[in-house]
Amino acid sequence: MTAPTVSPAPVAPALRPRRDAELPSRFTRSAAARTGLVRDTADVHSWLEERRRAHRFRVDRIPFTELDGWSFDPRTGNLGHRSGKFFTVEGLRVATSTDGREQRWHQPIIRQPEVGILGILVKEFDGVLHFLMQAKMEPGNRNLLQVSPTVQATRSNYTKAHKGADVRYVEYFTDPRRGRVLADVLQSEHGSWFFRKSNRNMLVEAIGDVPEHDDFRWLTLGQIGELLLQDNVINMDARTVLACAPFPDAEGVSLHSDTALRSWFTTERARHDVSAERVPLAGLPGWVRGEHSIDHEEGRYFGVVAVGVHAGSREVASWTQPLFEPKGEGVTAFLTRRIGGVPHLLVHARVEGGFLDTVELGPTVQYTPSNYAHLPPAERPRFLDLVLGADPARIRYEALHSEEGGRFLNAESRYLFVDTDEDQAPLEAPPGYLWATTGQLTALLRHNHYLNVQARTLLSCLTSGAVRL
Amino acid sequence: MTAPTVSPAPVAPALRPRRDAELPSRFTRSAAARTGLVRDTADVHSWLEERRRAHRFRVDRIPFTELDGWSFDPRTGNLGHRSGKFFTVEGLRVATSTDGREQRWHQPIIRQPEVGILGILVKEFDGVLHFLMQAKMEPGNRNLLQVSPTVQATRSNYTKAHKGADVRYVEYFTDPRRGRVLADVLQSEHGSWFFRKSNRNMLVEAIGDVPEHDDFRWLTLGQIGELLLQDNVINMDARTVLACAPFPDAEGVSLHSDTALRSWFTTERARHDVSAERVPLAGLPGWVRGEHSIDHEEGRYFGVVAVGVHAGSREVASWTQPLFEPKGEGVTAFLTRRIGGVPHLLVHARVEGGFLDTVELGPTVQYTPSNYAHLPPAERPRFLDLVLGADPARIRYEALHSEEGGRFLNAESRYLFVDTDEDQAPLEAPPGYLWATTGQLTALLRHNHYLNVQARTLLSCLTSGAVRL
Numbered sequence: 001m002t003a004p005t006v007s008p009a010p011v012a013p014a015l016r017p018r019r020d021a022e023l024p025s026r027f028t029r030s031a032a033a034r035t036g037l038v039r040d041t042a043d044v045h046s047w048l049e050e051r052r053r054a055h056r057f058r059v060d061r062i063p064f065t066e067l068d069g070w071s072f073d074p075r076t077g078n079l080g081h082r083s084g085k086f087f088t089v090e091g092l093r094v095a096t097s098t099d100g101r102e103q104r105w106h107q108p109i110i111r112q113p114e115v116g117i118l119g120i121l122v123k124e125f126d127g128v129l130h131f132l133m134q135a136k137m138e139p140g141n142r143n144l145l146q147v148s149p150t151v152q153a154t155r156s157n158y159t160k161a162h163k164g165a166d167v168r169y170v171e172y173f174t175d176p177r178r179g180r181v182l183a184d185v186l187q188s189e190h191g192s193w194f195f196r197k198s199n200r201n202m203l204v205e206a207i208g209d210v211p212e213h214d215d216f217r218w219l220t221l222g223q224i225g226e227l228l229l230q231d232n233v234i235n236m237d238a239r240t241v242l243a244c245a246p247f248p249d250a251e252g253v254s255l256h257s258d259t260a261l262r263s264w265f266t267t268e269r270a271r272h273d274v275s276a277e278r279v280p281l282a283g284l285p286g287w288v289r290g291e292h293s294i295d296h297e298e299g300r301y302f303g304v305v306a307v308g309v310h311a312g313s314r315e316v317a318s319w320t321q322p323l324f325e326p327k328g329e330g331v332t333a334f335l336t337r338r339i340g341g342v343p344h345l346l347v348h349a350r351v352e353g354g355f356l357d358t359v360e361l362g363p364t365v366q367y368t369p370s371n372y373a374h375l376p377p378a379e380r381p382r383f384l385d386l387v388l389g390a391d392p393a394r395i396r397y398e399a400l401h402s403e404e405g406g407r408f409l410n411a412e413s414r415y416l417f418v419d420t421d422e423d424q425a426p427l428e429a430p431p432g433y434l435w436a437t438t439g440q441l442t443a444l445l446r447h448n449h450y451l452n453v454q455a456r457t458l459l460s461c462l463t464s465g466a467v468r469l
Numbered sequence: 470m471t472a473p474t475v476s477p478a479p480v481a482p483a484l485r486p487r488r489d490a491e492l493p494s495r496f497t498r499s500a501a502a503r504t505g506l507v508r509d510t511a512d513v514h515s516w517l518e519e520r521r522r523a524h525r526f527r528v529d530r531i532p533f534t535e536l537d538g539w540s541f542d543p544r545t546g547n548l549g550h551r552s553g554k555f556f557t558v559e560g561l562r563v564a565t566s567t568d569g570r571e572q573r574w575h576q577p578i579i580r581q582p583e584v585g586i587l588g589i590l591v592k593e594f595d596g597v598l599h600f601l602m603q604a605k606m607e608p609g610n611r612n613l614l615q616v617s618p619t620v621q622a623t624r625s626n627y628t629k630a631h632k633g634a635d636v637r638y639v640e641y642f643t644d645p646r647r648g649r650v651l652a653d654v655l656q657s658e659h660g661s662w663f664f665r666k667s668n669r670n671m672l673v674e675a676i677g678d679v680p681e682h683d684d685f686r687w688l689t690l691g692q693i694g695e696l697l698l699q700d701n702v703i704n705m706d707a708r709t710v711l712a713c714a715p716f717p718d719a720e721g722v723s724l725h726s727d728t729a730l731r732s733w734f735t736t737e738r739a740r741h742d743v744s745a746e747r748v749p750l751a752g753l754p755g756w757v758r759g760e761h762s763i764d765h766e767e768g769r770y771f772g773v774v775a776v777g778v779h780a781g782s783r784e785v786a787s788w789t790q791p792l793f794e795p796k797g798e799g800v801t802a803f804l805t806r807r808i809g810g811v812p813h814l815l816v817h818a819r820v821e822g823g824f825l826d827t828v829e830l831g832p833t834v835q836y837t838p839s840n841y842a843h844l845p846p847a848e849r850p851r852f853l854d855l856v857l858g859a860d861p862a863r864i865r866y867e868a869l870h871s872e873e874g875g876r877f878l879n880a881e882s883r884y885l886f887v888d889t890d891e892d893q894a895p896l897e898a899p900p901g902y903l904w905a906t907t908g909q910l911t912a913l914l915r916h917n918h919y920l921n922v923q924a925r926t927l928l929s930c931l932t933s934g935a936v937r938l
Contacts, residue, residue: 181728184732
C-alpha cells in the first residue's frame with residue numbers, strides 16, 4: 001500500500017483589504033499623545049537650541065553680481081545656475097477669464113520642473129506612532145532652524161547635483177522594501193510663486209530598526225500638534241506632509257455630499273480659463289531689476305533677492321542663491337461653522353498663475369493685506385476684513401508660520417481658524433466658496449492637486465490635533 | 470391663563486451622508502435590465518436606421534484651400550478658424566526622460582483649451598435607471614451615426630460660436646436645480662492628439678418630466694452594454710461618461726491596497742520627466758504639408774486632413790473642418806487575471822505628449838500595430854504580440870470602436886479583454902505595469918486625470934455589464 005497522494009494546496013496569492021481600517025485610529029492615538037520618546041515639547045526646544053548651537057549658520061543679503069554659479073541669461077534675462085539644475089527665475093504672463101471678467105498680469109516665477117520628496121518616517125514605539133522629525137536650517141526662515149520632515153530633497157539633492165553628502169534616510173522613500181507607504185501623493189506648492197511645482201508628500205512606516213542621528217527626533221503627532229500652536233517651529237514641508245495623514249470621520253455626514261463637493265470643484269475648474277505662458281524675465285512689464293533685487297514698480301507683491309549662506313549642517317558648507325521675498329506678512333484663515341453639530345470649513349476655489357490646472361481649493365482668506373491697503377473697502381478681498389477684525393473669542397487658532405525657507409525669505413503668514421455665524425458667512429456661500437468638513441477635505445488629500453499648500457498648513461493643525469473644532 | 474410659549478425649534482440644516490450607499494446597486498439593477506422603455510436592442514437599431522434616413526449627411530475630403538473660415542496662419546503655419554473658436558492645429562515638441570532613457574519627437578497636435586460637457590441624463594422608470602442617449606452624426610465616424618450622450622457640447626457649441634441652434638437638454642448640466650449630479654469629473658482626451666484637453670464627464674439624474682425628442686431614446690445600462698458588444702454603435706463620448714458610473718465592489722479586496730496603487734501611480738508620475746512645448750506647425754521636423762494633408766515623412770502615425778460636411782441634424786447645416794486621421798487600426802486591450810478569485814486588470818502608466826501631467830493609466834496594450842511593423846520582434850511594444858496572437862478562447866471581449874468623430878477620421882481600434890496566466894503576465898508586473906481591480910480603477914474615476922480615454926472605453930464595458938470578468 002502506498003502513501004496517499006496529497007496534491008499541493010494551490011498557492012493563493014495574498015489579497016488584502018483595499019483600505020486599512022485601523023490606520024486612522026492609530027493616527028488619532030498618536031495625536032492624543034503629548035508624551036513619547038521625547039518627554040515633552042520643552043525637551044524639543046532644548047534639542048532645537050542645542051542643534052542651533054552645534055551648527056554655525058549665517059545668511060547675508062548680497063547683490064546679484066556676488067551670486068556664485070548663478071547668472072542672468074544674456075538673451076532672456078532669466079536667472080539660472082550654470083549646472084542647469086536647482087531652479088530658474090523666469091517671467092510669466094497670465095490671463096484669466098471668469099464668467100466674462102478678464103484679468104491680466106506679469107510676474108517673475110520660479111521654475112523647477114523636477115519632483116522632490118517631502119517624506120516623514122513613521123514608527124510605532126510603545127503602541128504609539130512616532131514621526132522622525134529633523135532640525136533643519138533653511139536660509140529664508142527668520143529663525144533659520146525649524147522642525148522639518150525626515151527627508152526634504154529635490155531630485156538634484158539626492159542625485160547629488162550639490163556634490164554634497166547623501167540625504168539621510170532617503171532610502172526609505174525610494175526603496176519600497178524599506179517600509180510600508182501610508183500616504184504618497186503629489187501636491188502643488190505656492191501657485192503664486194512657482195510654475196507648476198509639485199512635490200511628493202510621503203508618510204512611510206519603517207520596517208526594522210532605524211539608525212539614530214543628532215539632527216533627528218521621534219515625536220508623537222500630539223507633540224507636533226503642540227508645536228504647531230507656537231510661531232515658526234514646524235516648517236512648511238512638515239505641515240504639508242502631515243496634512244496628508246489619515247483623519248477619522250466616524251460621522252460621515254456633511255452639508256454637501258462628496259459627489260456634490262467634487263462636482264462644485266469641477267464646475268470651478270471649468271468656470272475659469274487660465275492662460276499662463278512663460279516669457280523672458282528681461283523687460284517683464286511692471287517689474288524693475290536693480291542691483292540687489294527685482295521689484296514690482298509699485299512696491300507690491302514680492303521681490304527677487306539674493307543671499308549668501310554659511311552653514312555647517314547642510315549638504316554643502318556654503319552657497320549663494322536667489323530667494324523670493326514677499327512684501328509684508330500674509331493672513332491665511334479658514335472661516336469655520338458647526339453645521340448640525342458638525343464642524344465645517346469654508347473653502348475657496350482660487351486661481352493662482354502657477355497652478356497646473358486653473359484652480360485649487362484654498363483657505364477662505366489668503367492675502368497679504370498690504371497689497372490691498374490702497375483699495376476702497378468695497379474692492380477689498382472678501383472676508384479679509386472679517387478675519388482682520390475678528391473677535392478674539394471667535395479665534396480658534398492663531399500662529400505665525402513660514403513658507404518654504406529654501407525658496408522664500410521672511411515669508412510669514414498669520415494662520416487662523418475663525419468661528420463665524422450665518423450673518424458673517426452664510427451656509428449658501430458666495431460663488432467660488434463652499435462649506436466642507438475636515439473629513440471631506442482630508443479625503444481629497446489622498447489625490448493630487450485638490451488643496452493648495454496654505455490650506456494644507458491649516459489642515460495639518462486638524463490632523464495633528466493642534467485644533468479641535 | 471395664557472397659552473404656553475413654545476420656542477420655535479431651531480431650523481437644523483439638513484446634513485446628508487457623504488456617500489449615497491444605494492447608488493451602486495441602482496446602477497447594477499439597470500445593468501441587469503435588457504428590456505426597458507425601449508423593448509430590446511433590435512428596436513434601437515430600427516430607431517438608428519430611421520434617424521439615419523431622416524437626416525441627410527455627407528462627408529467629402531477636400532483640399533485645405535477649400536476650408537471655409539479655416540486657414541494656416543502666415544507666420545506660424547498653425548491651422549485655425551477666423552473666429553478664434555473651435556480648435557487649432559499646432560506643432561508640439563516633446564522630450565521625455567525616464568530613468569535616464571531619453572526620447573524626443575515633433576508632432577502636430579490639436580489645441581482646444583476650453584472645457585466641454587459630455588453629459589448623460591438619467592431617470593428612473595419602473596424602478597430602473599434609464600439613460601437618455603442621442604442618435605448623433607459625427608463626420609469622422611465610418612458609419613457616421615452612433616449612439617451618443619444626451620449632451621456633447623464644446624463651450625463654443627453652447628455659447629453659440631456656431632451661430633446655430635441651442636444644445637438640447639444642456640440646461641440639466643449647467644443649472645444645478647434641474648437634477649441631481651451622480652458623477653461630474655474632468656477627464657483627459659487622447660494625449661497623443663490633443664494638447665491638455667479635458668472634458669467634464671457628467672451623469673445627472675433629472676428632477677421632473679423630461680421633454681422627448683426623436684433623436685433621443687431612454688435605454689437601460691444593460692441595453693447599452695449589449696450595444697457595446699457590437700462594432701461602432703456606442704460612441705467614444707458615451708463610453709467615457711459611462712466609465713465614470715458607480716461600480717459596486719462588495720469584496721473590497723485586491724492584490725495591492727488602494728494606498729499602494731496610488732503610491733505606485735505617484736512613483737510613475739515622478740519617474741518620468743516630460744517637456745511638451747508648443748511650436749509652430751510650419752516647418753515641423755519630420756512632417757510634410759501637402760494640398761490635402763499633413764503627413765509624417767515615413768507615412769506613420771496620423772495625418773491632418775480636411776473635410777466638407779453636409780448634414781441636416783447638426784446645429785448648423787453644413788461646414789468644413791480639419792480632422793486627424795490615424796494610419797491604420799489600433800489595438801487596445803486589458804490583460805486580465807483572476808487573482809485569489811478576484812478579477813484584476815493590468816494597467817500601464819503611459820506617457821502621452823498632450824497629457825496635463827506626465828502619465829495617466831492606460832490599458833495594458835494601446836498601439837497602432839502598423840507603426841511598429843518595421844521593428845524587430847525584440848523592440849516591439851510589450852504584450853502587443855500576446856494580444857495579437859491570443860487564443861480566441863482567452864478573449865473575453867472584442868469589438869471595434871471609433872474615437873471622437875468630431876475630431877478624428879476613421880480612427881478605429883479593436884478593444885479587447887484577454888485572459889492570461891502567470892507565464893504570460895506575472896503577478897510581479899514589469900516596471901510601469903500594475904494589477905488592479907475594477908473597483909479600484911472605477912474609484913479613481915471619481916477624480917481627474919488618473920485613467921486615459923482608452924482605459925475608460927474598456928471600463929465602460931465593465932460598468933455597463935457588457936463584460937463580466
